[in-house]
Amino acid sequence: MPGIKDVAERAGLSIATVSRALSGKGNVSARSRERAQSAAAELGFVLSYHASSLASGRNHNVGVVVPSVHRWFFSSVVEGVSATLLDAGYDLTLYNVSEGEERRHSVLNDFLLRKRVDAVIAVSLELSEAEIQQLLAIHRPIVGIGGPLPGASTIRINDSGIAEAAARHLIQLGHSRIAHMTGDAAYEKDFRLPGTRQGGFTKAMRDAGHTVRPEWLVSADFTIQGAYASARQLLGSSPERPTAVFAASDEMAIGTILAARDFGLRVPDDLSVIGIDGHELGELFGLTTIDQDPRGQGAMAVRRLLAGLEGDADTAAADTEYPTRFVIRSSTAVPPVDAAPLRG
Amino acid sequence: MPGIKDVAERAGLSIATVSRALSGKGNVSARSRERAQSAAAELGFVLSYHASSLASGRNHNVGVVVPSVHRWFFSSVVEGVSATLLDAGYDLTLYNVSEGEERRHSVLNDFLLRKRVDAVIAVSLELSEAEIQQLLAIHRPIVGIGGPLPGASTIRINDSGIAEAAARHLIQLGHSRIAHMTGDAAYEKDFRLPGTRQGGFTKAMRDAGHTVRPEWLVSADFTIQGAYASARQLLGSSPERPTAVFAASDEMAIGTILAARDFGLRVPDDLSVIGIDGHELGELFGLTTIDQDPRGQGAMAVRRLLAGLEGDADTAAADTEYPTRFVIRSSTAVPPVDAAPLRG
């Protein structure tokens, strides 16, 4: 394999000049640059990544820690991150830490402390303040998406606010008998939604003077299948059925719609359903939802990091609320006329 | 940040011994090893990734090239790859090259030639024989999943074989009026299934003496939504409907089931549907399918690579057929009695 030395010889330049010419840093005359580049091209030479990183201290590599790359939200974020990073000439080192705490720690040591990445994007990951300080101390900017990272920069949606808006949408349509499907405890751990969506729902209901029936607060694992099972219970067992369901994710909303159909309930005539996410399948089911654009969140995280990395400004820990978009489709409507309002 | 030198001093050993102790290579007395390790632990020292890589030539990093990380098959493969790689102490550099050819080339140069990865796993990626030779020439093992990589090691399922089996399943149930939903040309490019599934279908039909109606050969983009749209056309427009649909993926099978339901067709009473994949949603829809276990394929690819990397045997280009599993559920049954068999 040719080295920079070979390029220098061929181009009739010094190693230093070739390095500057190829990396684009420092002043090089147009003539030298061109010579260096064509010599490199002729030899099929490319700068060695590790040597460059070792000498310069920059990696052009960002670590991405996710609890899953298979579930909708996470794979969407990763797509956004990946595209933005690739455009900027950065590598993306993926850490899919589904196994739990133990692994998460080895990740921290093993790739952050070994300084193989310039920065890290943590999706729905919970780090202690101490861990974050450790990262920041060794000058590794970190931005979190969707998880509480005390002391670090984060991007997230206003969970309780949009939940409240979703519930209010149903209330304004005239619903009072509204069920809420929230995330399983186990899954909440990954998604780090510590009941904030449920909080928004409760608040909207209370503000409207509606009762939240305990048996209408159900949970599922954020999947269509899981929600389907929960929704069957919800819709099948109640002597009085809710007239609307607010699901904490689109996949759960879809599971609910499928369950409703199985019971012969028409959506939205007999049952209104609303979700949160902006899932691709939403359109097919006419699902009213709140689009949170995870790809955009990923892209924003990257831009935030790169700004801090390339500029020299120490990006202060900023908490950005990512804007969401209310998408009204056909799964929500006024409640059926024969449904008695629920009295507190 | 502490360096290996600091550890050596603290442990009262030479740098060389500490290096051997921490990396586990070479002979070190138990006593020295222990000293080195505790000194490192006390200082919070971790070997520098780039320095190690530069000096040793090994990266402990595998590049994964995928056309998408969002679609079911790919994210499943990535999960399998990721878990296996992490267990082995390797990093995973993700290259999500959805943008097409141009980017793919820059990827090759920029990360393979810069030798930042020890090996590459290419999922559904088409490389020319020349490109593969280039990789192998610089000693970068490459294994492909699901794509034809002439000269490289590959793992794939027997597409035409399982398609034939799927079609035969329907035929044996008594169906003759069978439609096939195949992948869009645009998506076939990503999945690299050059009609092999369709080929298997055609063969089974011909072997059984059944006619393949051109209007019953439809295509979609491998998504539920896309398949739904295609299935509506298929099921709505034909004066004579097929009694069974064989979809080239589970997602398309599910889209077909949803469309059938919209037309009031019962599955399997009025319409049998079979897919290929082993998608998590299959169970919910009672979908008969052929499970291809993409996670397992990813894990196998990693094991194959590591065997070649850690052992010194030059892994010959091996073409492994990954085993699939026929999963019979409730979406397939005998055709309705009133359906006249189709005569060639």
Add this chain to the structure above:
DNA sequence: CTCACAGCTGCAAGCGCTTCCAAGCTACAC
């Protein structure tokens, strides 16, 4: 008791770049 051998250890030469520093040059103002 001596020798051969194997296991340990340390020295030092890299791995292949980046970048500080100083020197050479050009151009322009005075």
Add this chain to the structure above:
DNA sequence: GTGTAGCTTGGAAGCGCTTGCAGCTGTGAG
């Protein structure tokens, strides 16, 4: 004509490890 500022350029010192080589020690065989 001289001085100076601003570009360019090359030399060389690292970046922080790994590893070949050689010396050293201890052990068992002869």
